[in-house]
Amino acid sequence: MNTLKELEEHIGDCHRCPLGDTRTTLVFGVGRHDADVMFIGEAPGRNEDLKGEPFVGAAGRLLDELLASIGLHRSDVYIANILKCRPPGNRDPQPVEIETCTPFLREQVRLIDPKVIVTLGNFATRFVLKTSAGITGLRGSIHSAGRFTVLPIFHPAAALYDITKQDVLFADFALLGEFLAAHDRGQQEPVQGELFGA
Numbered sequence: 001m002n003t004l005k006e007l008e009e010h011i012g013d014c015h016r017c018p019l020g021d022t023r024t025t026l027v028f029g030v031g032r033h034d035a036d037v038m039f040i041g042e043a044p045g046r047n048e049d050l051k052g053e054p055f056v057g058a059a060g061r062l063l064d065e066l067l068a069s070i071g072l073h074r075s076d077v078y079i080a081n082i083l084k085c086r087p088p089g090n091r092d093p094q095p096v097e098i099e100t101c102t103p104f105l106r107e108q109v110r111l112i113d114p115k116v117i118v119t120l121g122n123f124a125t126r127f128v129l130k131t132s133a134g135i136t137g138l139r140g141s142i143h144s145a146g147r148f149t150v151l152p153i154f155h156p157a158a159a160l161y162d163i164t165k166q167d168v169l170f171a172d173f174a175l176l177g178e179f180l181a182a183h184d185r186g187q188q189e190p191v192q193g194e195l196f197g198a
């Protein structure tokens with residue numbers, strides 16, 4: 001596959017796993033095809049399932065605010081999920097669903113080739129970093145997965161229930177902004193900042 005459009009056509013009206021029978025709309029992903037930043041969430045919820053776009057509900061509104069805090073709009077980045085179809089009742093993704101669906105996500109990452117992948121919450125972080133560690137211990141510092149730079153952060157939905165996580169999310173976005181600015185200046189590693197560890 002050479003383009004996201006070809007990949008989307010290849011996925012088609014997917015019924016490779018049982019979620020194909022229960023979803024309304026397959027949520028492929030949205031944003032710039034050459035984005036520097038790629039966000040990976042968990043799975044579409046009810047609003048996303050109806051609209052066919054990731055993060056269009058309350059968590060999405062917070063994500064938009066977080067993006068705006070570093071001068072970005074969702075059209076500047078790319079947003080996708082571990083699963084492209086909504087699990088019934090928003091239950092957790094099942095291993096077989098992740099296994100079936102994530103080859104397409106990998107292909108999206110390969111085609112977009114972002115400078116940084118931001119994983120939202122436990123499912124995306126565990127999948128991308130191949131770890132069983134929790135998001136609380138991993139967030140806010142830079143990791144790598146293969147040739148990709150990865151910044152794990154809390155899932156915005158978690159911050160809707162626990163308001164204290166909102167400040168942490170804004171702080172982690174500030175670090176993302178620093179990383180992008182340093183990258184634009186051609187610095188491989190900024191001189192300081194929690195983002196790059198000690």
Ligand code: URA
Binds near residue numbers: 043044048
């Ligand atoms: N939560 C996610 O993880 N992804 C969405 O697209 C919406 C809510």
